[in-house]
Amino acid sequence: MGLIVISLIMGILISYKGLLAENLYSFTDKLTLVGLFLLLFTMGVKIGGDPEVVSNLKTLGFKAIVLSLGSVLGSVILLFLFEFKFKRED
Known part of the structure; x- marks a missing residue:
């Protein structure tokens, strides 16, 4: 959990300080969307593979x-x- 919070804070600081090139912001939107879909897919696989949850x-x-x-x-x-x-x- 700590790694997640640290990663989020680092991303906020990098963006706030303007250390990310302007043309990369559209790429981060696409990367976020892909990451979200990957997360939802893996959650579905995990839920579908758990017989207790399915029952x-x-x-x-x-x-x-x-x-x-x-x-x-x-x-x-x-x-x-x-x-x-x-x-x-x-």
């Missing part, structure tokens, strides 16, 4: 849907609240 998929699926919808709904509500607050200050 409990109905129960876990319902919980996952509830958690996902709650996360999305909470994010949208917070976004509207922050947008309302900052629009009033402008």
Whole structure:
């Protein structure tokens, strides 16, 4: 976990200090997207290969849907609240 946080902080500092060439920013977007797809694919492989998860998929699926919808709904509500607050200050 520490390596993940350190990597993130290093990326933020490199970008903040302007140490990355401007033409590389479009490449980082593509690299991030590829990394995200690779992460989702490997998570799917891991989940599909675990017989306990597959056998409990109905129960876990319902919980996952509830958690996902709650996360999305909470994010949208917070976004509207922050947008309302900052629009009033402008």
